[in-house]
Amino acid sequence: MKRKSIPVLLLALLLAFSLGTGAMAAGSTTATVPVTLTVSNEYRAVNVTVPASLPVYVINGTVVVANNAMITNNSRIGAVRVTGLSVTDGAYKVTAYNSFSGSKSIALKINGCPTVGAGSVPIKSTSFPEIRPQGHLLLKYYAKISGDTENVENLQAASVVFTISVVS
DSSP states (O other): OHHHHHHHHHHHHHHHHHHHHHHHHOOOOOOOOOOOOOOOOOOOOOOEEOOSOOOEEEETTEEEEOSOOEEEEOOSSOOEEEEEEEEEESSSEEOBSTTOOOSSEEEEEETTEEOBSSEEOOOOTTTSOOBOTTOEEEOOEEEEEOTTOOOOSSOOOEEEEEEEEEOO
16 A cells, blocks of 8 residues: 555645646736726815905995905816805994894895895895806995994904805
8 A cells, every 4th residue: 555655645746846836937927907996076175265355435424335346266167156145243233234224233235135134144046146167256235334333444344154055
C-alpha cells in the first residue's frame, strides 16, 4: 500500500505546484472597472439677493420710497418665487394699509399686497411671479406713516421677511 501512496502523493504535489506556477507566470494584469454615477438634485440651494432695507422717507408730510428695490435670483439654473411675506413691528406698530389709523404706526403695500397688521401678509402669485435664473423682481412698495412722526433718522420702523422658495 505504501508504494501506491508515494506516487499519488508526488503526483498531487506536482499538480499543486503546476497550478500555482501558472498564476505566478503572469507579470501583471489589467482590470477595467466601471464608474457608476448617480446624481440626485432633490436639494438645490436658494441663491438670491434681497434689499438690505426698504427705505421710507417722510419729507414735509410726503412719503417717499425707493423705486429700485428688487429681489435678484443669482442662480444659473432654476427659478425661485416669493412664497411668503410677513411684516413685524419695529419702533412703529404695523397696521392695516387699507384702513390705516393709529399713533406711531406704519403700514405697507408691497407689489400690491397690503399689510393687515403685524404678521403674515396675504400674497397673490401674480404679484410675486417666478424669478428666472439670473433674473430679478422689482419690488414696488408704498408706505403710510402716522402723523405723529417726529424727526428721526435711520430708525427701524418695521421688518419685512421674504420667504423665497425653489420653483419645482
